Amino acid sequence: MQVKDKTFLITGAASGLGAATAQRLVAQGARVVLFDLSEQINELAEKLGGAVSACRGDVTRGEDVQTAVDQATEQGGLHGVVHCAGVVSVAKLLDREGQPADLEAFARTVNINLVGTFNVARLAAAAMAKNDPEEDGERGVIVTTASVAAFDGQVGQAAYSASKAGVAGMVLPLARELSRQGIRVMAIAPGVFETPMMSGIPEKAAAELSASVPFPKRLGKPAEFAQLAEQIITNVMLNGEVIRLDGGIRMQ
Numbered sequence: 001m002q003v004k005d006k007t008f009l010i011t012g013a014a015s016g017l018g019a020a021t022a023q024r025l026v027a028q029g030a031r032v033v034l035f036d037l038s039e040q041i042n043e044l045a046e047k048l049g050g051a052v053s054a055c056r057g058d059v060t061r062g063e064d065v066q067t068a069v070d071q072a073t074e075q076g077g078l079h080g081v082v083h084c085a086g087v088v089s090v091a092k093l094l095d096r097e098g099q100p101a102d103l104e105a106f107a108r109t110v111n112i113n114l115v116g117t118f119n120v121a122r123l124a125a126a127a128m129a130k131n132d133p134e135e136d137g138e139r140g141v142i143v144t145t146a147s148v149a150a151f152d153g154q155v156g157q158a159a160y161s162a163s164k165a166g167v168a169g170m171v172l173p174l175a176r177e178l179s180r181q182g183i184r185v186m187a188i189a190p191g192v193f194e195t196p197m198m199s200g201i202p203e204k205a206a207a208e209l210s211a212s213v214p215f216p217k218r219l220g221k222p223a224e225f226a227q228l229a230e231q232i233i234t235n236v237m238l239n240g241e242v243i244r245l246d247g248g249i250r251m252q
Contacts, residue, residue, distance in 0.1 A: 001138055001233055004029035007075045008233075009068055011059055011120055012085030014038035016195035017145065020222030021082045021229050026052055028230065033072040035065075036085065059085045059116035065123050077131045081124040082143045082229050086113045086163075088197045090156045106159040113163035117144050121174060121185070129181040136236050139182040143229050144171065146189040146242055152251040164189075168242045175240030184239040186232050191246025193220035214248035 008025055012018035013034035022032050026048045034041040034054045045054040055071050057064025072078040089109040091101045121142050128140030146168040153161030168187055175185040192209045210218050228245055232238050 001079065001134065001141055001236065003230060003233060005031070005076075006079040007031040007033070007072045007077060008080040008082065009033045009035060009072045009078060009120075009124060011035045011068075011081070011083045012145075014040040014044065016084070016197065017190070017193065017222050017225045018082070018084035019044055020226040021084065022052070023048065024223070024226040024230055025082075025233075031072075031075050033068055033075075035059075035068045059083075059120055060111055062119060062123065065120055069123050069127050073127050078124060078127040078140065079131065080141045080143070080233055081120060083117055083120050084145050085116060085120075086145060089159050091159065092156050093158060101158075109159040110163045110166070113160070114166040117167050118170065121170075125174075125178055125181070125183055128183050129178075133182050137182040138184070138236055141184045141186070141233050142174070142178075143232050144185070144187045146171075146187045148189050148191045148244060148246050148249065148251060150189060150242075151244075154251050171242055172240045179239075184236070186238055186240070187242040188225060188228055188232070189242050189244045189246070190225055191220055191244070191249045193222060193225065195222060212249060212252070213246070216247055218247075220245065220247065 003025055008030050010018050010022045010032055013022050014036035022034055026032055031051045034045055035057060037058055041054040045052045055068040069078055087109060091105060093101050124142055131139040133139055144167055147164040149157050149161045150164040150168045171185055171187045178185060
């Protein structure tokens with residue numbers, strides 16, 4: 001699928017991976033709907049120009065996502081989604097006093113990261129299935145965001161790792177199911193990236209993480225995530241796969 005003159009929905013678009021992806025797609029001539037809980041999407045939409053609109057909402061709420069999908073569809077049909085919305089959580093199963101982890105906190109992480117991904121995919125797919133098929137019968141593409149934590153999560157990442165493993169696990173069955181509609185499904189599993197989620201960690205910890213990346217020895221840049229998202233969109237043979245984007249890191 002070509003990016004130019006197509007309409008894309010970007011979730012988690014206010015900053016980090018989502019904002020970088022929006023900027024790249026707009027630069028390639030796409031129409032973009034920015035979706036996020038943060039009011040910062042209004043500022044980004046204004047900065048990026050006329051082909052961009054903003055829609056505030058929660059990825060776990062069907063009515064919010066449907067509003068964003070409708071907004072994109074009104075611009076000539078929804079052709080692609082890059083789903084970047086998510087949260088990071090850290091909590092051990094048992095704390096130092098032997099008390100069990102909070103169940104509601106675990107459920108919240110899974111609800112946002114996993115249920116939210118499914119919610120966006122189901123509503124986007126329903127809209128894309130109505131598109132006229134292009135070359136090879138393609139009608140749309142869904143790019144979700146997993147994490148290397150889905151495969152080698154660290155201590156305290158049970159909720160985050162479980163939620164992202166769920167995202168990775170749904171890619172192939174969704175790709176197989178949606179093949180009849182000509183809709184591809186992919187996931188990117190980033191390593192450690194320079195995003196607002198990382199801004200709260202100590203400088204020493206960030207340096208140690210950078211040093212643990214085999215090559216290049218640094219944190220990933222959101223623009224590199226955006227570059228891969230565009231490549232997935234434009235390469236019709238990429239389907240049903242999770243691509244690690246991590247510089248070769250394997251978390252200890």
